[in-house]
Amino acid sequence: MGPTNTKEKYYRRLRRGLFSAFFIFILVPTTFVSWVTIHNLRQCAIQRIEMFGIRMAEERSDAIRQYLDQQILLLSTLSGMYPVKVMGNQDHLDRLFKAVNERGHVVDLQVIDAKGTQLSYVGPHRAAVEGKNYHDAEWFNDVLIAGKHVSDVFLGYRNIPHLVVAVTDPLKTYVIRATINSEKFNALLHQAQMGHSGDAFIVNPSGEFQTPSLQGETELSSAERELLVHHEGTAAQVMGSYLYATRWIKEGQWLLMIKFKVSESLGSFNERRNNSLMIIAAATIIFMFSAVLLCRYMVGKLERSDRRRANMDQQMIQVEKMASIGRLAAGIAHEINNPLQMITNQAGWIEELLPDEDPALVKNFDEYRDSVSKIKFHVSRAGTITHRLLGFSRRMTTEKECIRVNEILEETISFVENEALSHKISIERELDENLPTTMSDGPQVQQVFLNILNNGLDAVDHDGKIVVSTRADDASIYIEFSDTGPGISPEVMKQIFDPFFTTKEPGKGTGLGMSICYDIMKKLGGKIDVNNKKTGGAIFTITLPLRKMGEPGQEEEGTFGYEGAIS
Ligand SMILES: Nc1ncnc2c1ncn2[C@@H]1O[C@H](COP(=O)(O)OP(=O)(O)OP(=O)(O)O)[C@@H](O)[C@H]1O
Numbered sequence: 254m255g256p257t258n259t260k261e262k263y264y265r266r267l268r269r270g271l272f273s274a275f276f277i278f279i280l281v282p283t284t285f286v287s288w289v290t291i292h293n294l295r296q297c298a299i300q301r302i303e304m305f306g307i308r309m310a311e312e313r314s315d316a317i318r319q320y321l322d323q324q325i326l327l328l329s330t331l332s333g334m335y336p337v338k339v340m341g342n343q344d345h346l347d348r349l350f351k352a353v354n355e356r357g358h359v360v361d362l363q364v365i366d367a368k369g370t371q372l373s374y375v376g377p378h379r380a381a382v383e384g385k386n387y388h389d390a391e392w393f394n395d396v397l398i399a400g401k402h403v404s405d406v407f408l409g410y411r412n413i414p415h416l417v418v419a420v421t422d423p424l425k426t427y428v429i430r431a432t433i434n435s436e437k438f439n440a441l442l443h444q445a446q447m448g449h450s451g452d453a454f455i456v457n458p459s460g461e462f463q464t465p466s467l468q469g470e471t472e473l474s475s476a477e478r479e480l481l482v483h484h485e486g487t488a489a490q491v492m493g494s495y496l497y498a499t500r501w502i503k504e505g506q507w508l509l510m511i512k513f514k515v516s517e518s519l520g521s522f523n524e525r526r527n528n529s530l531m532i533i534a535a536a537t538i539i540f541m542f543s544a545v546l547l548c549r550y551m552v553g554k555l556e557r558s559d560r561r562r563a564n565m566d567q568q569m570i571q572v573e574k575m576a577s578i579g580r581l582a583a584g585i586a587h588e589i590n591n592p593l594q595m596i597t598n599q600a601g602w603i604e605e606l607l608p609d610e611d612p613a614l615v616k617n618f619d620e621y622r623d624s625v626s627k628i629k630f631h632v633s634r635a636g637t638i639t640h641r642l643l644g645f646s647r648r649m650t651t652e653k654e655c656i657r658v659n660e661i662l663e664e665t666i667s668f669v670e671n672e673a674l675s676h677k678i679s680i681e682r683e684l685d686e687n688l689p690t691t692m693s694d695g696p697q698v699q700q701v702f703l704n705i706l707n708n709g710l711d712a713v714d715h716d717g718k719i720v721v722s723t724r725a726d727d728a729s730i731y732i733e734f735s736d737t738g739p740g741i742s743p744e745v746m747k748q749i750f751d752p753f754f755t756t757k758e759p760g761k762g763t764g765l766g767m768s769i770c771y772d773i774m775k776k777l778g779g780k781i782d783v784n785n786k787k788t789g790g791a792i793f794t795i796t797l798p799l800r801k802m803g804e805p806g807q808e809e810e811g812t813f814g815y816e817g818a819i820s
Pocket residue numbers: 704708709712736738739740741745749754755756757761762763764765766767768791
């Protein structure tokens with residue numbers, strides 16, 4: 254687990270944190286707005302249903318009142334027209350019944366004198382009512398006192414619910430009583446539009462059903478019984494999943510109750526709610542999508558700028574390191590150069606003096622001569638090394654110069670050749686003798702070569718070779734390093750130029766080599782390509798632009814690439 258992974262984790266966490274923040278900032282208000290909108294819509298819809306229920310209860314109560322008034326009016330008209338003698342006549346009542354009951358609203362008609370004795374009867378229960386006296390019946394006395402009476406619903410002789418209307422004549426000499434056809438009466442209620450689960454019925458103050466429930470209910474639920482409290486006008490309220498509209502009618506003797514299932518009456522609300530939810534959901538999705546894109550963009554930008562900064566920092570460190578090594582090398586080289594010069598001079602002096610000696614007299618003459626030439630050879634080698642060190646220190650400057658790529662290569666190879674030999678790795682050269690020179694930054698180019706060679710040595714490990722070749726065309730110089738290592742896997746290929754990306758054990762590689770090479774080549778206007786060879790192993794190709802002295806474009810941006818292909 255390297256620093257790259259830690260960084261990756263950091264950006265992933267940052268991205269996740271930003272996503273979560275955006276999501277919360279978007280989701281919380283939209284959820285709240287949706288809730289408020291839907292709540293308000295529902296309240297409006299319930300208010301509309303309440304209004305509708307109230308209107309319906311009022312319409313139905315008017316219809317019932319009118320109906321009962323009509324029946325009373327009919328009976329009052331009859332009693333006003335005919336005296337008791339006429340009304341008590343059975344034939345007359347038969348004819349009258351036929352004439353006034355064409356629509357079948359009345360089941361039977363009965364005339365009773367003021368003492369409660371039945372005078373005449375038309376209807377299906379003649380036998381049952383024959384000879385009956387109603388003197389003690391409560392309703393009968395009611396009619397005589399109030400002039401009219403509308404009964405509660407009660408079970409008659411045939412055991413079906415009856416509603417009775419009775420009036421007396423102006424002189425109170427008889428009472429005419431009619432049983433109302435309950436089907437006709439009930440139909441008045443059931444015309445109301447209440448949906449599939451809705452209901453409309455009348456109950457008396459004790460909660461007994463006066464008209465049948467459409468849903469087949471026979472008694473009120475305990476919650477519904479609470480509505481039996483007397484109130485003025487029409488009331489509407491939601492209880493459970495139902496809306497109840499109630500109105501006391503018949504002078505507080507009956508409670509008209511109309512009920513709707515709220516969910517069934519919320520059709521247009523549901524449609525509006527779904528539309529609103531869809532619009533809010535679409536807007537939320539668009540916001541979230543934009544938030545995701547924005548987060549990615551922002552974190553990506555941050556990542557790129559961090560990477561650039563890390564690169565620059567590393568380059569600065571590298572440059573400073575190289576500069577201090579350069580200064581140290583220059584100091585040592587300078588100090589060593591003088592004694593070396595002295596040794597060369599002295600060895601030369603001995604070499605000059607030796608011919609003056611008589612070889613026959615000097616016993617080890619040949620040994621001395623060999624030793625002197627060996628001293629001169631090794632001192633000259635040491636001189637080459639100090640010169641190289643001085644050259645190295647000079648190259649710490651970043652000025653552009655006319656560089657000979659082959660020479661820089663040779664020099665770089667010489668830095669690593671000993672190590673290569675100790676691992677039985679040969680470094681072969683296929684250098685173009687006629688390679689042109691170019692204006693570039695020698696030390697930086699050398700650093701690129703050195704990094705690639707070091708990577709090659711690490712990849713080959715032991716027993717293999719690295720081939721370094723150079724060639725040129727009109728525009729560029731190409732330097733290729735091909736090795737016999739394991740090659741580069743696609744995963745590594747993708748990240749090879751990332752700073753801190755390394756597959757080496759901790760402490761062995763910083764993962765900066767290729768990243769630095771990439772930056773240097775970019776700065777020099779060249780590029781670096783990585784490929785795998787068909788025969789195995791990796792091949793790095795450096796492209797350096799060909800520039801003559803004074804030509805512009807030294808600092809232009811270059812390119813890099815890995816084709817991931819086998820070349
Ligand atoms: N010639 C090669 N063959 C196979 N893999 C390579 C080769 N060159 C580089 N790589 C892979 O690319 C990775 C990154 O290389 P880079 O030079 O950037 O870092 P490093 O060599 O691991 O560390 P440093 O260069 O800082 O010592 C290496 O860890 C290695 O896995």
